[in-house]
Amino acid sequence: MNVDDLVAGLNPVQREAVLASTGPLLILAGAGSGKTRVIVHRIAYLIAAQGVDPRQIIALTFTNKAAQEMRERVREMIGPVAQSMWISTFHSSCSRILRNHGELLGFSSKFSIYGDKEQTALLKEVARKLNLQPTMFPTKYLSSAIEDAKNRGVGPDEYAVEVHHAPNPKLRVVANAYKLYQQGLLENDALDFGDLLFQTVALFNKFPDLLASYRERFNYILVDEYQDTNEIQYRLIGMLAEPKRNLCVVGDDDQSIYSWRGAQIKNILDFESDYPEAKVVRLEENYRSTATILNAANRVIAANKQRKGKDLWTNNQSGELISLYLAANEADEARYVVKRISTSVREPGDFAIFYRTNAQSRIFEEGLSRKAIPYTIVGGTKFYDRAEVRDLLAYLKVVNNERDGISLLRILNVPARGVGKTSIEHLQTYADANGLTLWQTLELLESEALVRGGARTALNGLVAMIRQWRRQEQEGRKPSVICADILAGIGFSAWLLKHNDPIQAQARQENIAELLNAIELWEEEQEAPSLAAYLENVALINDDHVDSAASSQVTLMTIHRAKGLEFDEVFLVGLEEGLFPGNRSYENPNLLEEERRLCYVGMTRARQKLHMSACRKRRLYGKPADNRPSRFLLEIPLELFKREDRNAAFAQAAAGVEEERARTGSFTGSSSAFRSPGRYRQKPAASAAGRQNLEVSGKSAPAAAGPKNGSAFPPGCRVEHTVFGPGVVAGRKGSGEDVKLDIIFRDRGRKLLSLKIAALKRLA
DNA sequence: TTCGGAACCCTTTTT
């Protein structure tokens, strides 16, 4: 294959990105600019034209889907040699490394991977040992603090140092919990998701020779969605890339929407200073959307300050105007969306509905099913979260990993075999006191009566069964066979029948059947299907393998989930202040910018036609709320919109903003314009206050809370109002004299009250 | 040991 074939059909910039084979390279890839295409061609070029051994290339992605697609498309270009490349997610690459060398850190090659549930269970044990009050230290608080620390590359000891002088004494308790939690993981021969990355970096730090061997091996490193990398991923990439620095990162700072998961936009913003010799390529031609959609999206994102600055352009036609619908309430909004879908010539599969929060999906579901329009919801409750599925998986984990006490704990009395809380506590205490694992303690039961008779007999039976399953596993039985044996051995379906109403029991049995099915399906694709490999697959490749038939269905999902996808016609709903942008982002300009990026991501998913809508009234947490149209809507020029509602209020508000724009030359609409929809006031004082508001929310440093700045009412504190009664402060707006508090009242819904005027009392 | 009802809490969630 010659070079011309490898770059055929690429535009000049894309070509440049493909041909820059050595040294650091930053590919800034705007939405719809052919990013994947460039990556795939680049890999093919390295292998087919430069003669690079595929085993010297590692490509890191965030999702399994992205990894799969990349591998498949490389294979299409250059054939099966692509198989020997490392193309996988950060987590599965790290897992692979740790399976090989984890024993250096005290883990076996069969370590368990703990998800949310197991993490919580372990943390509860830790909290119990430390005598922590659940009200003071909810498990969620602990887990997010620990997760955050790991994302930042901060281990338990370092963390203790970090919080040693912290003003918040709770953090020192967290430090203790963190330490115990990590010990617990090690004892259970388990790692959580954060650990997969964290321990890999720790491994490389501790064993430089090992790092050297991987550095030697991976001559070319490629990272997808670089804007979403967190600190620990950043470090991992950095250490692997030295000293050759053949590091190619691809991303779009305007699509960074995961800061709340530890992603650092600075990683991509600072790439050029990290690697001064870096080549930078900008893919700015968009092949996806109409010019109208793109213009509107560009206007929205232009209001952000923290960005590289990039203007997407397209040769596509301008297409239809963006439909704007200001709904009376969410039912009205849903009616509009459903009507447009049902009267369209397009197929259901051409549509997508994007919302900010999952809670918004219900009303669209109802509307669609009333009209018998097929739809699919991406996200929500997952198959692998079902109790009965997790039970069975816990059995498999116990068979696979002797030290996994959390999974063992889960199944001790499932199905019920007369082992009560007291017996379990007894065993745990005994195990702790004698430095034994839970499994070792159970084995002792044969000779020692640690628990009362009935429980003892039952547990001895369980031990015997587990031993037998482990033997089967060692003899090389397939996971599905072992699984069937477990189900029969414990009489699972009989138990399900007995302890649920018939309909639920039926559903649960079907879930179990589906799990067995999935295991068999997986086995068919494997050369050597081992139990350990299956469990790894379940933990990391949490595939919701359902939406393959989505082609003829309307797709409903959160905007976060929509990143990377595209649809002919998109409905972006719920564009209201307080919801999108969410009121939690008001106090922090960085969060507000992230909300704006989210809006940008949502808009740029649309190929042909975009609808945007907002509700004036919406029930939030069961209570009614009055909402103003999102500032993002006002950042889009009116002439790009086609009004689909008969409500004149928005037009007036928007017209007011347009005037102000004309007057001040500023794009960012003043929030004063939509304070009272339909009655935009021209009073200079009002707009000055509005601009002041914006200044505060647009600053890149976090807004400082001065003493007279409402700091007596920090977000989250409980307050009482003489008229509205009790409530909780959700946020703060404005500065100086003009501080307003965003308060959710228990009985009266959400209000924005001026601190100066409102009769507020803080409650303890 | 199990259940039912009160209490609680609520963005987003690639792994």
Add this chain to the structure above:
DNA sequence: GGGTTCCGAA
């Protein structure tokens, strides 16, 4: 409003 979790009674 709705889902989950937790605690106390049977």
